[in-house]
Amino acid sequence: MFHVRTHLLASTVLLGSVLATPLALAETPPDTLVIATSIDDMISLDPAQSFEFSGQDQINNIYETLVELDPETLTPIPGLASEWSVSEDGMTFTFTMTEGRQFASGNPVRAQDAAFSLQRVVKLNQTPSFVIGQFGLTPENVDQKVRATDDRTLVIETDRPFAATFLYNALTAEAGSIVDMETVAANAEGEDFGNAWLSRNSAGSGPYALRSWSPNESVILEANPNWHRAGDLVMQRVFIRHVLEPATQRLLLEAGDVDMARNMTPTDVAAIRDNEGVKIEDNLRGQLYYVSANQKNEILANPQVVEALKYAIDYQGMADTIVNGTNVVHQSFLPAGFLGAIEDEPFSLDLDRARTLLTEAGYPDGFEIEMLIRNEQERIDISQAMQGTLAQVGITMSIRSVTGAEALSIYRARNHELTLQTWGPDYPDPHTNASVFALNPDNSDEAQLTGNLAWRNAYPATETTPMVEAAVVEQDEATRRGMYEEMQRISQQSSPFIILFQRIEQTAMQPNVEGFTAGGAVASAFYWPVTKTPQ
Amino acid sequence: MTPADIEDPRGSGRARFGSSGLPHVVKRVGGFAFSLVVTLFGLLLVTFLIARVVPLDPVLAVVGDRATQAQYEAAREAMGLDRPLAVQFVDYVGDVVTGDLGHSNLTSRPVVEDIRRTFPATLELATIATIIGVMLGIPAGVIGAVNQGRWPDHVIRVVGLLGYSMPVFWLGLVALLIFYGQLGWTAGPGRLDVTEQFIYELEVTRVTGSVIIDSALSDAWDVFRNALAHVVLPAGVLGYFSMAYISRMTRSFMLEQLGQEYVIAARVKGVPEWRVVWVHALGNAMVPLITVIALSYAGLLEGSVLTETVFAWPGLGLYITQALFAADFNAVLGGTLVIGAMFIVMNLLSDILYTLVDPRAR
Numbered sequence: 032m033f034h035v036r037t038h039l040l041a042s043t044v045l046l047g048s049v050l051a052t053p054l055a056l057a058e059t060p061p062d063t064l065v066i067a068t069s070i071d072d073m074i075s076l077d078p079a080q081s082f083e084f085s086g087q088d089q090i091n092n093i094y095e096t097l098v099e100l101d102p103e104t105l106t107p108i109p110g111l112a113s114e115w116s117v118s119e120d121g122m123t124f125t126f127t128m129t130e131g132r133q134f135a136s137g138n139p140v141r142a143q144d145a146a147f148s149l150q151r152v153v154k155l156n157q158t159p160s161f162v163i164g165q166f167g168l169t170p171e172n173v174d175q176k177v178r179a180t181d182d183r184t185l186v187i188e189t190d191r192p193f194a195a196t197f198l199y200n201a202l203t204a205e206a207g208s209i210v211d212m213e214t215v216a217a218n219a220e221g222e223d224f225g226n227a228w229l230s231r232n233s234a235g236s237g238p239y240a241l242r243s244w245s246p247n248e249s250v251i252l253e254a255n256p257n258w259h260r261a262g263d264l265v266m267q268r269v270f271i272r273h274v275l276e277p278a279t280q281r282l283l284l285e286a287g288d289v290d291m292a293r294n295m296t297p298t299d300v301a302a303i304r305d306n307e308g309v310k311i312e313d314n315l316r317g318q319l320y321y322v323s324a325n326q327k328n329e330i331l332a333n334p335q336v337v338e339a340l341k342y343a344i345d346y347q348g349m350a351d352t353i354v355n356g357t358n359v360v361h362q363s364f365l366p367a368g369f370l371g372a373i374e375d376e377p378f379s380l381d382l383d384r385a386r387t388l389l390t391e392a393g394y395p396d397g398f399e400i401e402m403l404i405r406n407e408q409e410r411i412d413i414s415q416a417m418q419g420t421l422a423q424v425g426i427t428m429s430i431r432s433v434t435g436a437e438a439l440s441i442y443r444a445r446n447h448e449l450t451l452q453t454w455g456p457d458y459p460d461p462h463t464n465a466s467v468f469a470l471n472p473d474n475s476d477e478a479q480l481t482g483n484l485a486w487r488n489a490y491p492a493t494e495t496t497p498m499v500e501a502a503v504v505e506q507d508e509a510t511r512r513g514m515y516e517e518m519q520r521i522s523q524q525s526s527p528f529i530i531l532f533q534r535i536e537q538t539a540m541q542p543n544v545e546g547f548t549a550g551g552a553v554a555s556a557f558y559w560p561v562t563k564t565p566q
Numbered sequence: 567m568t569p570a571d572i573e574d575p576r577g578s579g580r581a582r583f584g585s586s587g588l589p590h591v592v593k594r595v596g597g598f599a600f601s602l603v604v605t606l607f608g609l610l611l612v613t614f615l616i617a618r619v620v621p622l623d624p625v626l627a628v629v630g631d632r633a634t635q636a637q638y639e640a641a642r643e644a645m646g647l648d649r650p651l652a653v654q655f656v657d658y659v660g661d662v663v664t665g666d667l668g669h670s671n672l673t674s675r676p677v678v679e680d681i682r683r684t685f686p687a688t689l690e691l692a693t694i695a696t697i698i699g700v701m702l703g704i705p706a707g708v709i710g711a712v713n714q715g716r717w718p719d720h721v722i723r724v725v726g727l728l729g730y731s732m733p734v735f736w737l738g739l740v741a742l743l744i745f746y747g748q749l750g751w752t753a754g755p756g757r758l759d760v761t762e763q764f765i766y767e768l769e770v771t772r773v774t775g776s777v778i779i780d781s782a783l784s785d786a787w788d789v790f791r792n793a794l795a796h797v798v799l800p801a802g803v804l805g806y807f808s809m810a811y812i813s814r815m816t817r818s819f820m821l822e823q824l825g826q827e828y829v830i831a832a833r834v835k836g837v838p839e840w841r842v843v844w845v846h847a848l849g850n851a852m853v854p855l856i857t858v859i860a861l862s863y864a865g866l867l868e869g870s871v872l873t874e875t876v877f878a879w880p881g882l883g884l885y886i887t888q889a890l891f892a893a894d895f896n897a898v899l900g901g902t903l904v905i906g907a908m909f910i911v912m913n914l915l916s917d918i919l920y921t922l923v924d925p926r927a928r
Binding site: 059060063065071074075082083156157158159160161227230231242243245246247248249251268270272273274275276278279282283285286288433434435436437439440443457479480481482 | 621622623624626627628629630631632633634635637638640670671672673674675680683739742743746747750754755756759760761763764767875876877878880884885888891892893
C-alpha cells in the first residue's frame with residue numbers, strides 16, 4: 032500500500048512538473064500592460080459608431096481629438112488643434128491644427144482629416160452622432176458647416192451661439208476622434224465612409240494602434256511610432272484579456288499573469304485590499320444609479336407620492352452595505368466632477384415623513400407598484416432593499432427582473448411603473464445630463480423622444496426645459512455654472528427622478544503599476560501614462 | 567427510404583439485412599444526407615421562430631440606450647427586420663444554403679468567421695476532455711462491475727457521484743485555485759500566456775484554429791507547451807464529468823454482459839479471467855458504449871458555457887450564450903446549426919464504428 036501511494040505521489044509530481052509553468056510568481060513582460068477585463072459589450076471600434084464602455088476605452092488610446100483632456104486633471108488642453116477662437120456672434124469656431132502631427136500610417140494630420148472625421152460622424156448617423164450633430168449639424172448641411180479652409184484651419188459653424196466651452200467639451204468625446212481620411216477612404220465600401228473597416232481596424236494618431244481584436248477574447252494595441260510623444264511611451268503594447276468571471280480575474284492578478292483587473296466584485300476587492308502583493312485604486316466615475324417614476328401612472332403622477340418615495344429609501348444604508356466600495360450616495364443629476372455639480376443630499380430615510388406625505392396624497396394605506404430592473408445582482412440587491420423600506424410605509428413593491436435589452440425596450444416605450452436604471456454622461460459637459468434629465472421639448476407619445484429620460488418618464492420638465500436651453504448658450508462660465516446648480520435643485524424637489532448613487536470604479540493592480548487613470552467622471556481609460564517599475 | 571431510417575439515429579439494422587454492395591452504400595449515404603437536411607432545416611425553423619418570439623429586441627442591442635427613434639428605425643430596416651417573418655426566413659435559408667450565416671451584431675463580423683474562431687477552441691477542449699473521460703471512465707466502469715458491491719466499486723461510484731453532483735462552475739474555480747493559484751502546476755485561464763500569445767500571433771500559421779495543433783505544425787514548441795498547460799485544467803474538469811458518466815454506463819453495460827451465458831461458457835472453457843472480462847465482455851459492452859461516448863462528446867462540443875466562463879475559454883458555448891443575451895440572432899442560429907450538424911455527424915460516426923465492432927450489424 033505504501034508503495035502504491037508513493038508511486039501515485041511520484042507520478043502526480045511528475046505530471047505537475049511536465050506541465051508546470053515556473054512555480055515562482057509569473058511576471059508580465061516589462062514593456063506590456065496586461066489587463067483582465069470584460070469586453071463583451073464591444074461592438075465596434077469605429078469612433079463614429081462605438082458607444083460602449085470598453086470600446087470607448089480603446090478609442091481613447093488610439094485616436095486624438097482637437098481638444099484633449101489632461102489625464103491627471105481631466106481639464107481641456109490643446110490636442111490636434113493648438114488654438115481655437117470664436118467669432119463675435121458666437122456661431123463660427125475656428126481651430127488651428129497643431130503642426131507636425133502624424134497618423135500611424137505616416138500621413139500628416141490636416142484640417143481636411145478633421146473635417147472628414149466630424150462629417151462622417153454626422154453622416155453615418157449612428158448612436159454617437161448627436162454629440163457632434165447637436166450643434167445644428169445634419170447629414171445635409173455638415174459639408175458646408177464643417178470645413179477645412181486650408182491644411183491647418185478648420186471652421187465649424189453652429190446654428191446657435193452655444194457656450195464655447197460646450198463645443199470644446201463635446202469635441203473631447205470619443206466621437207470627436209480624428210481619423211486618417213486617406214486610409215479610411217481607401218477602405219470604404221459603398222456609402223459606409225469606411226465604417227465596416229474601421230469597426231475592426233484603426234487609423235488614428237494616438238499613442239497606440241489596434242493590432243488585433245478577437246471578440247470575447249482579446250484586444251491587442253501596439254505603440255504608434257508616429258505619435259508625437261512616442262519617446263515617452265513606456266508600455267509598448269497593451270494586451271486586454273477578456274475575462275468574464277471576477278473570481279478568475281482575481282486569480283490571474285494574484286498569480287501575476289495580469290497587471291490589472293478591472294471588474295472584481297466588492298467582496299473580492301475587500302478580501303485583497305490588505306494584501307501586500309496587490310493595490311486597489313478607487314476612481315469616481317460618471318455613472319449614476321437612479322429610480323424613476325413614470326408620470327403616466329396615476330399614482331406616481333402625484334408629486335407627494337414621489338416625494339414620499341424619496342424619503343422611503345435608505346441611501347446611506349445601501350451605500351454602507353450592498354454597494355459599499357462601488358458607489359457613493361449622490362442625489363443630483365450631474366455627477367461630481369462636472370461643471371455645476373452640487374453636493375446637496377436633501378433626502379435620507381425618514382419613514383414618518385414618508386407616511387405623512389402618503390396620507391396627504393390620499394394613500395394612507397400605501398399602494399401596489401412594480402419596479403422594472405435588469406437581472407443583475409447589484410440591481411436586484413438595491414431593489415430588494417427598497418422593497419423592504421417601502422413596505423414599512425405600506426407600499427407593496429413587486430420586482431420585475433428581465434434582460435437588459437428587454438428592460439430598455441419597456442422603458443423606451445414608457446410602459447414601466449418604477450424603474451431602477453443607470454445613466455452615464457456622454458461627453459464632459461453638464462448639458463449631457465441636463466438634456467436628458469431636465470429637458471423635454473415635447474411630452475406627447477407621438478414625439479418618440481426615446482433617447483430622452485424625461486420623455487421616457489412622461490415628465491414634461493416644464494420649469495427646467497427653458498433653463499437647460501438657456502444654459503447651453505450662456506457664454507459666461509460662472510453664470511452657466513449657477514444655472515446648472517439651480518436646475519439640479521429644482522429637479523431634486525419636483526422631478527420623478529430619484530438619484531441614488533455615483534459609481535466608483537475599483538481597479539486592482541500589481542503594486543509596480545503607476546499612472547493608470549480609469550477616466551474619472553468625464554473620460555475613458557488612459558493607458559499611455561502607465562509605467563511599471565521592475566519588481 | 568423508410569421513416570425508421572430517419573428516426574433511428576443508428577440506422578435501422580432491419581433495413582440492412584439482405585442488402586449488400588453498392589446499392590446498400592448509396593442507400594446509406596442518401597439516407598444520411600436526407601436526415602442531415604431534414605434535421606438541420608427543422609432545427610433552423612424552430613430556432614428562427616423562437617428567436618423571433620422571445621421578447622428581446624436585436625435592434626436595441628445594437629443601437630443602445632441613447633438612440634433616437636429615427637436611428638432605431640433605420641437600424642431595424644438595415645437589419646431587415648421590418649420585412650414579414652416568412653420573407654425573412656426564406657431569405658435566411660437561401661443565404662445559409664450558399665454558406666452565408668449572416669452578420670453578427672455583437673462582433674461586427676460574419677458569423678462564419680466567428681464560428682471558425684470559436685469552434686476550434688471548443689473542439690480542442692472537448693476532444694481532450696473526452697479522451698480523459700474514456701481513458702479513465704471505461705477502466706473504472708469495468709473494475710467497478712467486476713468488483714460489484716466491494717470497496718473498489720464503492721470508491722468508483724462515490725467518485726463518479728461527486729462528478730455528477732458537483733457544480734462545474736465551482737469545481738472549475740476550486741481546481742484553478744489549487745492547481746494554478748496555489749501549486750502553480752498548470753497555467754491559468756485563457757488559451758495562452760501573454761508572451762506565448764504574441765509568438766502565436768506573429769509566428770504561427772493558422773491552419774486548423776486549434777492552438778495546440780497549429781503551434782506543433784509551425785514548430786513553435788514553446789507555444790505548444792504553453793497551450794497544453796492551459797488546456798489541461800479545463801479539459802480535466804470536463805473530463806471528470808465525462809468520466810463519471812462513462813464509468814457509470816460502462817459499469818451497467820458490463821454487469822449485463824457478465825451475467826450472460828457466453829461469459830459462463832468462456833469461463834468453463836478455461837479462458838483466463840482477464841480475457842473474459844476485458845476482451846469478451848467489454849467487447850460486447852463496447853457496442854452500446856460507443857453511442858454513449860459519441861453523444862457525450864457531442865454534448866461537450868456544444869460547449870460548456872460555465873467551464874468556458876470560469877476558464878476564460880473563447881469557445882462556441884460562450885459565444886452562443888452571449889449572443890443570446892444580446893439578442894444577436896444570426897449568431898445564435900449559426901451556432902445552433904453547427905451544433906446540430908455535430909450531433910448528426912457523431913451519430914453517423916457511432917453508426918460506422920458500430921458496424922466495425924459488432925459483427926451482427928454488418
